[in-house]
Amino acid sequence: MFTDNQLKELAGVTTKSPALTVYLNTDPAMGSAETIKLRLRTLLKEVELEQDVAAVLDYFETHHPFTARGIAVFSCKGDGIFRTISLGVPVRDQVFTGDRFSIKPLADIFDVFGGYGVILVDRQGARVFHFHLGDLVEQEGVLGTLVKHTKRGGASSIAGQRGGTAGQTGYEDEVVERNMKEIAAFAVHFFEEKHIRRILIGGTDDNISMFRAQLPKTWQSLIIGTFAMSMTATHADVLARAMQIGKEAEAARDLKMVRDILSQAGKGVGAEVGLEKTLQAVSQSRVQTLVVTEGFRQPAHRCTGCGRLTVHTNPLCKDCGSKIVPVDDGVELAVNAVMRSGGEVEIVGNNPDFVKAGNIGAILRY
Template identity: 50%
Template sequence: MFTEHDLRELVEFVAPAPVLSLYLNTDPSEGNADFHRLRARSMLKDINLPQDVEAIHRYLDFEYPFTGGGVAIFSCAQEGFFRGIPLAVPVRNAIHVGDRPSVKILAGLLDSYGGYGVVLVDKQGARLFYFHMGTLVEQEGIMGEAIKQVKRGGASSFPGRRGGVAGRTRAVEEQIERNMKDTVEYATRFFEHHKVRRILIAGTDENVQQFRSHLPKSWLSLVVGTFPMSMTASHAEVLQRAMQVGNEAEKHREERLIEDLITFAAKGASAVVGLEDTLQAVNQGRVQTLVISEGFRKVGYRERETDFLTTQPSEEGINEGRYIKVYDVVELAVNHTLRSGGDVDVVMQAEKMEKAGNIGAFLRF
């Protein structure tokens, strides 16, 4: 299971020798293992790093199971470095050679698919799921005391409540309340243990609302959506629905994020947009969150001694050999941001983001 810790490990690896990075979409619906291996050979055929190319072919031939949506592979044979990372979700085909692993795509996948906590709740208990990168990692359950409904009465006898629910006595209401509080307490421990980044709540409207009413504000702020679901649903059904709701919520979140970024930048309020201004903020270690359009790349320059990034190097610096031309300066901006403790948010192509230059950043200061 690929985690934030693994991403940081890749970010910290910088080599004096070339590092070969390969992202391969292995979605079974697009072809079998032989088809994907052939595509990898086509992508690697012009790469003049025979040891690394051989290591990747060996991994694809004998280790990778071709059961998921994609794979990310990193190799630096001269430094004895190799990582093969199976992915449950599809990935864009890409290849990169540089002095460090290319992590932009992985950062985007973590941003989109990382850390989902799902709670499927009823009046007696809940089923809890932790999904990460499109895979069920763990599930648990809690069961409180059974709710015994009564036949008499047309409304709750719970004092102070107007109307009520038919068939519920005060004792029933109190038992539901105790169960719900226990469920929330158990769920928050589950969320905390797995360091969830997003929460989805499933069940009937009444149960979802009651669960939310007991959830602490710190966790309530992570709730991105709700959906109806039977307590007997399979984990595959829960995952499929959770990803649908989560993806829709992610689109809305990205729209708000882009709107805030552009507005704050226009006001000069701790945000910038556009490639060169963003690179300057990256160079200064000011970036709290780097926001980039998915697939955005640009040729740029890196200063040899300082790692300074720019698209506008001085003519003198170029003549003196101080700058190295790089195929994707955005990739290096991602690396620099993560190394300095910032976050990276990869958004799907949006017209407003494109007009802003496909890149921007919220700043620390």
Template identity: 50%
Template sequence: MLAERELRELLQFVSPDPVLSVYLNTDPSAGNSDAYRLRLRNLLKGVNLPDDVAAIENYFQWEYDWSGRGVVLFSCAPQKFFRVYPLAIPVPDVVHVSDRPSVRVLADLLDSYGGYGVVLVDKQGARLFFFHLGELREQEGVVGEAVKRVKRGGASTVPGALGGIAGRTRHMEEVVERNMKESVEFAVEFFEANRVRRILLGGSDENVAQFRSLLPKAWQSLVVGHFPMNMNAGHAEVLAKAMEIGQKAEQRREELLIEDLITRAAKNSGAVTGLDATLEAVSGDRVSTLVVAQGYQQPAYRCTNCGYLTAKIMTTCPVCGGEVREIPDAVDFAISRTMRAGGDVEVIHASDQLIKAGQIGAFLRY
């Protein structure tokens, strides 16, 4: 299970020896265990790190239970570093060798599947879920006072007579409002504890609207969608619906993000696009959010002393005077450095606008 602590460890690990990173798709739709092992052997054919290859092959031979849909492994035998993270979501088959773990694919997965808070709400209470990388991490609930309906036809059912509508008294409305407020307070604590990045609301239109209106504005801004759902729905049903709605909302959000990035970069207003300008910002730890097209790779140059990144051909670092060497994938380094410095990474899956702008860009801290 990949939590923030594990991710932070990966980002901080830099080795004088090569680190082998392996992502393997083990989704049942992609075959069986024999097919996975064959793909793994083909992926590792060109890797000249026998101890690391042996460690990974031994793991799949004796330890992996093949119950997940993807698995991520990092190995650096000389440093006795070996980490494995089975996942509940499929991953692309990737092998990468560098001086640090390759977190490019993880950044994409975290961007797409990380930090979903889901609330099912009715007039009496709420059920709360936290889904991360396709797994249910937390599930809690709060139940308030029962809402008792009166029989239809009495004076209390006349609209306006007791501040209510047909079948509802003012007392009922007060109970509902009190329950909603308690549910919202409970939900805010739940969101904060789990560091939720996006929120989806399930229930009737009326209940969802009332719940959302009571949320603090900071949390309202994280609501990306809502859907009808029975309060007794199982977590698998809730997850499937949340992912469906969430992915559609993510596509719309990415479109707006790219428009904002390109507009601000053109005005020189806190954003840049293109590899040269982006690597310069990354090197200065000025990136608040790195934006990169999925699958984009580009060789560049990196200082072996201070880590300065540049797309320009050079042998001496202009910052510290250290030796500069060519690296096969500067984007992977940029992603790792941005996340290590506390910045966010947005992996864009389809955007002609971003491709025209150089496939990479960044919003700046200053």
């Protein structure tokens, strides 16, 4: 399983030789393996890195099983690097070359589909799932005490007396509460172990409410949605519903994030928007969260000495005096730099207000 740490490691790779990055939609719904390979050859037709192109084509001819819905390929034959990452979600066909691998599309997929924990609960037990990048990674279950109506022989059926309805209800409530505590403890252990970042809960409204109340507040804060679903649902049904709700929750979160960053930047407090101001903050390692519109690319310039990024065409860096050279995509370099410095990257959908602000911004550390 490809992890966040591995993504950050990939962001930190600077190759001595030109590097090739390929993203390819391999969803069977897009056609046969031969059709997919034809699209790949067309995609690589203008790429001049002959050894890397040959390595990518050879992989798809001899090794790729065509079982995933998307794939990312990172190749730099000059540095002895070749890596593939299979994805459970489709991706847009793209190709990049340069002195770094292009991780922005992969960061986008992580942002939307990474680290989902889903739990189905009823009054007796639960099923928990770990979904990552569109794939089911693991599932487990827990079963508590059977909840059943009890009737004590010879006892009164009058509510409030021994064996009556109230007594039965009290006993059942105790069993359910105990089960929910056990389920919550089991779920927390599972979520911690799998490094879950988002939680979805399925079941009836009452069961969801009881389970939620037993979760520690730190885990409650990661809940992004709830839904009605039977404990016997297939993992395919659970995944489909989870991804649907997850996308809806991400869209709402994106909207709030854009509004917050625009508001903070407008007040001049803790945020910047626009390419030059954001690149400056990135170069100063001040960025806690980089926010970028999906698909946004922009040429820029980079200092060959200190690495400072800028949109300006000055021949020499104002910070260290080294030479400034053009780069094809300053946004990609900004994404890499933020991830290397331990910051986060959020890729958001098209928002008219954010487009006007420059399609890029940053929440600052200081």
